[in-house]
Amino acid sequence: MKPRHVCSFPSTQQVCFACVDGEEFRLAQICGLHIVIHADELEDLISYYQDRGYFEELIALLEAALGLERAHMGMFTELAILYSKFKPQKMREHLELFWSRVNIPKVLRAAEQSHLWAELVFLYDKYEEYDNAVITMMNHTTDAWKEGMFKDIIAKVANVELYYKSLSFYLEYKPLLINDLLTILSPRLDHNRAVSFFSKMNKLKLVKPYLRSVQNHNNKAVNEALNNLLTEEEDYQSLRASIDAYDNFDTIDLAQRLEKHELIEFRRIAAYLYKRNNRWRQSVELCKKDKLYKDAMLFAAESKDAELAETLLQWFLEEDRKECFAACLFASYDLLHPDVVLELAWRHNIMDFAMPYFIQVMREYLTKVDEFAAKVTVDKLEEAESFRKTEDDVKEPQQMVFGQQLMLTSATTPVAPQPAYPAYGYPAPTAAAPAAAGYPAQPAYGFNI
Structure with missing residues (x-):
């Protein structure tokens, strides 16, 4: 019996490699499409193409294989790596389409090695x-x-x-x-750290919009930085609005810097800040230096300090500001003593300016006296009415029962004492005995002898 000869057919991989060696790339691609769908054979195929320098043909093979039904992650990943090495201009498009189907860590390393920084950032973002x-x-x-x-x-x-x-x-x-x-x-x-950072860099002016946007947190560092910027820009209106809206800052330090400012509006803000810290005298003195008469009167009135208000009155007279004197009388009306005002007005011969004040004082005092008198009259009437009701309650007759009336009658009628009759030989009482006892003698048997 003759031995049987076994006919062995070459594998698809062998046919593909043979086509590559013969540079029959169209046939090699047809064979390669049946190979790349197997993940364990893909690496050998890629190495075979790369070792022989057929990069374009390998890329074309993998591009054709992406549409296969059995396409897997390895195919998309290896194509991305090939793009990073040989066609970087196509890598971004490939990643945007298939980033979810590639092995991102592996592609990240390839992109970093190829210095494809934009693609690297894209992958980091997706990862x-x-x-x-x-x-x-x-x-x-x-x-x-x-x-x-x-x-x-x-x-x-x-x-x-x-x-x-x-x-x-x-x-x-x-x-x-x-x-x-x-x-x-x-x-x-961290706004404190941010303000400190920009202050060191001397870039606070550049980030002024940021400071305004976060000022609603009422952060001390932000408030002070923005107030300093507004002071440098001489924007007193915005500074006043910032101070009124956000109070978390060193008010005394800002006031001390502003009181030396060359613009009067900033010195006025300094007086306002002193007032907010209850430094009334310092505030009024600063107003007097800058001739801010209205502010001085308002601050003195708010201080509730009678001595400060009277000192301001005297200063107005020294400055020959009679109209201000009259206005201050009403601004600090509750604090001033009428005798002091009368003396000042009489000494400076300005009774006409003080007369409206005295008319108001007189009206107020007369109103109080009338109210007091009316109250006293009402109290007396109520007291008299209460006393009358009390007397009526005392005089009202009381009803008594019969037994109580008899007892009261017997208790109020005097009864003559009866002498004891003698017994066993003592003499009987005579008619003169009652008389001797202080009672009238009663006739015997009803006849007068």
């Missing part, structure tokens, strides 16, 4: 490595930085220190966009 994405953009500004993407990613970082590094980065490369960045960072930013 939720936000810290690395921000660092990459700051380190490779020319290739990787994009304003919209940076602002989206910086808000998601876990390391807050990157906030302050990004502020330094923007100050150096994109200073005009820093307020937009601060708007994104402000919810998690």
